[in-house]
Amino acid sequence: QVQLVESGGGLVQVGGSLRLSCAASGRTFSNYAMGWFRQAPGKEREFVAGIHWTGGTTYYADSVKGRFIISRDNAKNTVYLQMNSLKPEDTAVYYCAAPLEGYGPIYTIRDKYNHWGQGTQVTVSS
Numbered sequence: 001q002v003q004l005v006e007s008g009g010g011l012v013q014v015g016g017s018l019r020l021s022c023a024a025s026g027r028t029f030s031n032y033a034m035g036w037f038r039q040a041p042g043k044e045r046e047f048v049a050g051i052h053w054t055g056g057t058t059y060y061a062d063s064v065k066g067r068f069i070i071s072r073d074n075a076k077n078t079v080y081l082q083m084n085s086l087k088p089e090d091t092a093v094y095y096c097a098a099p100l101e102g103y104g105p106i107y108t109i110r111d112k113y114n115h116w117g118q119g120t121q122v123t124v125s126s
Helices: none
Strands: 003-007 010-013 018-025 036-039 046-051 058-060 068-073 078-083 091-099 112-115 120-125
Touching: 003 091, 010 046, 018 036, 018 120, 036 068, 036 078, 046 068, 046 078, 058 068, 078 091
Parallel strands: 010 120
Antiparallel strands: 003 018, 018 078, 036 046, 036 091, 046 058, 068 078, 091 112, 091 120
16 A cells, blocks of 8 residues: 655745655565645645656656655655745645556656555645
């Protein structure tokens, strides 16, 4: 059974930084692309960033490009999201996600992901 556990959320001021972590277990982590999504109150869950199973390719939503960095450490079965220059509109619950099939591309569509963490709250105050 795949388990994803996020950590690292919190309250930060505008312009600040946070690093989210997502620890995975239950299958061979290195075979799967990983994604980060977020959901603000009253809004749909949206794609934020994804990383290929090889770690060689990343993809970002336009809203976070140049500010967020996704990375992975396969030895630790962990994917990270470094968030810099945070804005109030980045306030949301952040989720990491894993697809059903391995050796695949980076998916930006929520329905392509079958496994989700419990989420971690990020609040950016102005």
